[in-house]
Amino acid sequence: MIEIISDSEKYRAAWDKYVNESSSAAISHLWGWKNVMEKGLGHKPIYLTAKDGGRIVGILPMALVRTWWNTRYLISLPWIDYGGICADSADVIESLNKRAVAIAREHHVAFVEYRSINSYEMDMPTRRDKVTFRLNLNPDFNVVWNGFDAKLRNQIRKAEKSGLTTELGGIELLPSFYKIFQWKMRDLGTPVWGYKFFESILTEFPDSAKIILVKLDKLAIGGGLVLSFKKILYVPSAASYNEHLKYCPNHALYWNVIKMGCEQGYEQFDFGRSTWNSPTFNFKKQWAGEPIQLNWQYMLVGRKELPSINPDNPKYKLFIKAWKKLPLFAANYLGPKVIRNFP
CATH class of the missing domain: 3.40.630.30 (Gcn5-related N-acetyltransferase (GNAT))
Structure with missing residues (x-):
């Protein structure tokens, strides 16, 4: 029987052992990112482990992001390109996802976001505007x-x-x-x-x-x-x-x-993620050829539509134009306070 538990620091060695031995684990699955999310960004980490007979069979690292306008997200994981569920079977993936959604409802979260190269065979809307090389x-x-x-x-x-x-x-x-x-x-x-x-x-x-x-x-x-x-x-x-x-x-x-x-x-x-056909996309393409699709999948909990933070959106274009005109000291002071709301 699969048991889902919330991990604490005492499980770090076992967690990382699983990550290092799993062929489907990514860099963001390492336990150390839990401390980075908490100390470096001020987000609340929520790390789930799936066990079967005492043996780890899956993990899910997440961070609870609270914006200054009081919207909440569960992201796996902010900033970094990769995350999501790492598990031994489809049953474990389903169990971890089910617990993540339950936690999202407890915290009145708008959505759960999984960032990965792989996509899960579940009924989840997916964004495919990002790639890596x-x-x-x-x-x-x-x-x-x-x-x-x-x-x-x-x-x-x-x-x-x-x-x-x-x-x-x-x-x-x-x-x-x-x-x-x-x-x-x-x-x-x-x-x-x-x-x-x-x-x-x-x-x-x-x-x-x-x-x-x-x-x-x-x-x-x-x-x-x-x-x-x-x-x-x-x-x-x-x-x-x-x-x-x-x-x-x-x-x-x-x-x-x-x-x-x-x-x-x-x-x-x-080379890290880029938006399709952006300047960074074109720069990286000359080095590595064909892009690799990134799949950002969502469990919509407190909303009905996918989040859309797109630089081509007119309101974001205005923000970008205004930010460029800020004195450097003001941009440097305000930047970390603003960007943590946009994981």
Whole structure:
């Protein structure tokens, strides 16, 4: 008989053992994201474990998001591209989903959102406006290099000829990266994720979360967050100063992480999510070819329609235009307070 329990810190080792042994587990299923959601974003984590005869047969990490306008969501998981139910069978998936919906009703939640590459064979509305790109790696990085078209190789060479260098490190590099990231987010008209959020990721995953900086002489002009899980490397956040884009710092960043991945035996590089046919979509497509569909599935509890936070919506276009005009100090102060409402 399947038993669903709410987990506490004492179950962390057993939870992560299941994640590391499961072929269907994603990076976001690691227990450490529970602490990131709580300490870095201020969301209430709700972690469910399915057991059968004392053996873990499924897990579901979620975060309860409360907005300032008093709407509530259950998300698996905010910010990161992957999440949802990881389970051994369809029966376990159904049991975990049923408990999630019950919890959603208890907390008067509008909807439960599962983010995943996979889709569940249940009657759930699905958003398919997001994709990711994954590049297959090789122990010989020249094999990967030869798979790029001439234009991409020339842009990477331009970064090298411009004298750009990269530095990989831990939390000590966060201030330099975050300074660039803050500026870039304001330039895009997007509220910035908080410094504390990135700090919590680097603290929680000291061995698998790193910062990479791209430097022109000694000046950091670009940077990114690098994560690893099993045989996959991820760069979910990256930014560069516009005035230095002529040196191709983004190409230097991605190519150096890809080379590192090849040399260290990783099998894939994940570029992070993009909206179909957006500028970031087109940039990533030149590296990795065909997009991989992301499926965001919903259990609608307190509403009848799918949520729609779309930059093409006229009201969001106005918000983006206004945010770009904010003084940098105001955007940096308000950003983390605003963005946590839009997971």
